[in-house]
Amino acid sequence: MEVKAEKKTGKTGVNGSPKNSPGSMLLRLLSVFIVLHVLWGLIAALLQRDMLPSPLVVYRALLELDGGEMLLNIGTSMGRVFAGIALALIVGLLSGLLMGRSPRWNKLLDPVVYLTYPIPKIALLPVAMLFLGLGEASKIVMIALILVFQVIISVRDGVKAIPANTYDVLTSLGAGRMAKFTQITLPGALSSILSTIRISLGTAFSVLFFTEIYGTEHGMGYFIMDAWLRLDYPGMYAGILLFSGVGFLLFVLVDLFEHRFMKWRA
Incomplete structure (x- = not known):
């Protein structure tokens, strides 16, 4: 008792x-x-100082923002973030699963990942803009580059960490490859993916901010820098608050997804 x-x-x-x-x-x-x-x-x-207005001044400026314009800016930024995350997940999940399940592919791709992963991705922004232009493609690719290597490594290590006898249990029950993938491999990889996304979102938002300074007229990065250049400090901080709020909501979405599909981690 x-x-x-x-x-x-x-x-x-x-x-x-x-x-x-x-x-x-x-x-x-x-x-x-x-x-x-x-x-x-x-x-x-x-x-x-004018450069640091009080919270009341900033929230007053936040309420005075054009709702339609801000929805367009937020929607544009979120479209870029989701497209970059989706691209990183597709490439990273396939590569990580291949490396985790196949020692041959792991030996082949491991050196490539470890040689390219330490490169500071923000330094590749001019290169991406030279090859892909100043439009949406370069912004999406930059976000994907921030995430993809971490997804690959996390998924690979997550799949490798699954004990072999776990698959033997399903084999003895007559399960096929698809059943093993959906019941064992994918949950093991999903755990690593969610942890990686949660850690990398902050970096992805930083890169998004830099990419939206160039070649665009919409997006939260563009809005914040435009307010700064016009010396509209309350508007600038209001944009930062909105940008932070959107990032917070994405963190909450990741937690809700984990709670919904990975109850076993509770």
């Missing part, structure tokens, strides 16, 4: 609610949000 009581106490908070419940998570996020805004307000009050 004592052991059971200890286990139950370890899973719940002081008030008896689960420590990892949505309500508890929301409370922690709200607390951090308030603390950051208090610090922001204090620093703005101490500096008294």
Whole structure:
């Protein structure tokens, strides 16, 4: 009875609610949000500079933004991000599965991955623009380059980490290759993919910001830089807040996807 009581106490908070419940998570996020805004307000009050307006000024500017224009900017940026992620997942998943399941392909592709992975991808932005132009293709390819190598390595290692006897169990039940792939290989790879996407999203957004400075009239990166050049600091910070909010929503979507399709990791 004592052991059971200890286990139950370890899973719940002081008030008896689960420590990892949505309500508890929301409370922690709200607390951090308030603390950051208090610090922001204090620093703005101490500096008294136009370049750092107070939170109230920025949120007033946020409410005054053109809704249609901002939806176009956000939609353009999200289209580029999703296209880049999709391209990286297609190439990375196929390559990682091939390397994880085939020692021959792993020996062939391993040196290629390890020689090209350390190259700073942002340095390839001028090269991508020279070959692909200033349009959508170069922006999407740059985002894909940020993600694809991490996806390949994570999927390969995730597939390799699956014990061989796990497949033997399904083999003894008469399962075919497709059943083994959907029941064992894909869940093992999916776990690595979600972790990689969660880690790489911040870098992908940074690259997106740089790519949207050139050759475009829409996108959150373009909007923020345009406001900066016009010395519209409240508008610039309002754009940064929107950009950050979109990134936060993508993190939440990844968590929801994991909760929906990978309940076994709970």
